Amino acid sequence: MDITFLGTGGSVPTTKRSTVAIALRIGPEVILFDCGEGTQRQLMASSVSFMRISRVFLTHHHGDHFLGLPGLIQSMNFYGRSAPLDVYGPSGTAKMTKAMLELGIFDLRYEVDGHDLTPGDEVRGEGHSVTAFQAEHTVPALGYVFQEDQRPGRFDVERALALGVVEGPSFARLVEGGNVKGRGGIVTPAMVMGPPRKGIRVVYSGDTAPCQGLERACQGADVLVHEATVASELEDKAREFGHSTARDAAELAKRAGVASLYLVHISGRYEDPSPLLEEARGIFPSTIIPNDLDSFVVRRAL
Amino acid sequence: MDITFLGTGGSVPTTKRSTVAIALRIGPEVILFDCGEGTQRQLMASSVSFMRISRVFLTHHHGDHFLGLPGLIQSMNFYGRSAPLDVYGPSGTAKMTKAMLELGIFDLRYEVDGHDLTPGDEVRGEGHSVTAFQAEHTVPALGYVFQEDQRPGRFDVERALALGVVEGPSFARLVEGGNVKGRGGIVTPAMVMGPPRKGIRVVYSGDTAPCQGLERACQGADVLVHEATVASELEDKAREFGHSTARDAAELAKRAGVASLYLVHISGRYEDPSPLLEEARGIFPSTIIPNDLDSFVVRRAL
DSSP: OOOEEEBBSSSSSOOOOOOEEEEEEEETTTEEOOTTTTTTHHHSSSSOOOGEEEEEOOOOGGGGGGGHHHHHHHHHHHHHOOOOOOEEETHHHHHHHHHHTTOOOOOSSOOEEEEEEEEEEEEEETTTTEEEOOSSHHHHHHHHEEEEBBBOBBBBBBHHHHHOOOSSSHHHHHTTTTTTEEETEEOOHHHBOOBBBOOEEEOOOOOSSOOOOOOOOHTTTEEEEEEBBGGGGHHHHHHHHHHHHHHHHHHHHHHTTSSEEEEEOTTTTTSSSHHHHHHHHOOOOSOOOOOOEEEEOOOOOO | EEEEEEBBBBBOOOOOSSSSSEEEEEETEEEEEEEEETHHHHHHSSOOGGGGGEEEEEOOOGGGTTTHEEEEEEEHHHHOOSSSSSEESSTHHHHHHHHHTSSSSOOSSHHHHHHHHTTTEEEEEHHHEEEEOOSSSSSSEEEEEEOOOOOOOOBBHHHHHHHHHOOSSHHHHHHHTTOOOOOOOOOOOOBBBBBBBBEEEEEEEOOOOOOHHHHTTTTTOOOEEEEBBBOOOHHHHHHHTOOOOOHHHHHHHHTTOOOEEEOBBBTTTTTSSSHHHHHHHTTSSSOOOOOOEEEOOOOOOO
């Protein structure tokens, strides 16, 4: 699994930072979180295939979070997409998706469906779920928890050999949940498999002031992608517009025991984001401010 | 006057070419022709101030020609624009502009007005006009003629001195249309001013197959900005989709006696546009294929 930061900018893009869009690649599938203007070109400049995007999760209906969608949908059409595309977001997303499809003249040859989510709604995918939580912004806004399903426990090779299981097909059978014969009788999976392991958890805050929904969502997350529009010296401004500071994000990451923190939605006023990075790292050292197109492998934290 | 090619790509952008947008800067004013997705970022990377854009002329309602407009409008709003913005285009532009303003949630604090044009309609500006002509595409489409007003004739200093006009305020008076005293009596402007000179003429084809409207429009143009989606070996494909080849553009430029030809709307299949350039220059040597963000001074051809 890897995460690619296609756009990391604030409400208005800059020459360095496109408006926000984050791609999570899980095997052959790509999930997109937000889709600011220019996302299709950012995808072209990345290693993420835009034809593999199956679902788009919008956090809210401010233009910098969705205006890349009409162009992306039309380019997918141009390249002959036939697989359906699902767009999720807060109340009004189904209607807005329809409005985007009616903008200008084009002949859509695949299905695009918009879906309204309310906090707590879970969208199931292959081996994972995405669950919406309530964010706190100037307009109705959601954040999202991507949660990989529980993984089976580790297979204890030494224990299996000690029980007289012969290496080969019997090992595979045990991993798949079947019983096999050992030296002293039947060997069951429970005898050789460790406890199930937690799946990877990635949380994306969207645009939000600190709030309970986010606080709960990011407990024990492996990756927290958090907005940090400004530094804490502008905390009043951040609150006025329903945003967070780098300090807010770092303090939350520390409290919630997340493994790594990535800051996005960096205001155009920070051509050099060092002040934000220093502020956050002083509180939570495992903080990164990605540049556009930076990509990171996502692993389950130990 | 100068022209900046903000986007020069075809229907789908590439990492090198953004979708089409062309800025014409006339003194303090900027007129934008088409506004593909990403235009606001291209403007930021150029020397053209996006707050100075007074009017946007859309050629047609395919996404690659207008999807940058919602984001541009919203960023102008974010930066405190108060001056109205006029958007012109073929039938349906007023309705589409309204739909763009209703997309997502934002609080517009200046006026944005959409206007439907029909071929022949002229929009007056300060010292110039923009006139729409009928293009031939798969959907209703216009091209545009930017025509600078006639300039006054040249003032003949030697003739004025020979007539006994004293250098100084009398010269200015003559240029402004007043009579002055000379050695042998009254000297009128007609005696010292050359014939009025033509203003600069810039023609933009929009997306079009060769057609009469365009043919007439570009007679004697100083600058012809012409789409050249593909090379002539793909002429059938070009016609099928209402487009032109590089050869079409060059032959028209030659027939119409234009001074310089700029090719845009280059299909993504040409990572290297040399085949198009060679084809066009073989017919019309003064051909340029601009890269995104290239800027050129526009002068009246001699």
